[in-house]
């Protein structure tokens with residue numbers, strides 16, 4: 001096993017947090033994350049005068065000093081509580097503590113289907129007024145991966161193939177996925193991302209249970225938010 005795989009495995013942690021403690025943390029950190037996400041949007045779009053921008057910066061620096069007083073060196077990893085509840089709160093697409101995440105709150109069925117309605121604001125812009133193609137890939141990677149995981153066939157993304165059929169607007173969007181087939185350690189999942197005018201991006205993903213995780217509890221590579 002390489003050092004990087006060994007290091008990665010140390011970030012899958014059974015911390016035995018109780019459901020009450022997890023709920024407390026979600027109530028505490030969820031609003032902080034939402035506020036920082038809004039801050040990203042407001043910082044991007046504000047048109048106030050220079051003194052107000054400088055004053056806002058001082059407040060933000062002060063908030064950072066407060067929060068840095070005790071800090072996890074990171075990354076967050078994936079944690080399981082005492083009841084088996086998982087937290088992938090650092091996940092870039094769905095993490096409850098990650099302000100970069102849109103966030104995606106993906107609904108899954110055990111037969112390998114997943115869907116999510118979500119909103120992309122101005123921070124996800126690529127072409128003027130449109131969603132960045134890499135952000136569409138992020139969303140589809142997460143939703144297709146969630147479908148594989150929901151059916152008990154989780155894996156790392158081996159190949160993700162996208163077809164951008166029409167520009168993806170910002171705003172209210174939908175993505176869904178379903179397992180097409182399972183071939184040994186490979187799970188092939190298809191899906192799409194759509195906007196108000198129909199399908200914008202089609203996707204096919206090959207999710208592979210990595211060699212190091214074979215024969216272990218499949219949760220070792222699953223990564224729900």
Ligand SMILES: CCCCCCCCCC(=O)SCCNC(=O)CCNC(=O)[C@H](O)C(C)(C)COP(=O)(O)OP(=O)(O)OC[C@H]1O[C@@H](n2cnc3c(N)ncnc32)[C@H](O)[C@@H]1OP(=O)(O)O
Nearest residue numbers: 141142145146149156157158159206208209210211223224
């Ligand atoms: C609820 C939330 C669910 C979570 C959603 C998560 C979504 C996000 C997921 C990610 O972002 S994962 C991060 C991006 N992906 C990676 O970083 C993967 C990096 N690559 C690897 O770790 C390994 O190359 C990989 C695990 C993909 C495969 O390595 P293995 O050593 O385990 O594969 P192996 O050589 O044993 O091959 C197994 C099978 O897979 C095939 N294969 C290997 N690499 C492949 C590849 N890249 N694409 C397609 N097929 C591949 C290989 O031909 C073979 O097919 P057969 O079984 O038919 O012989």
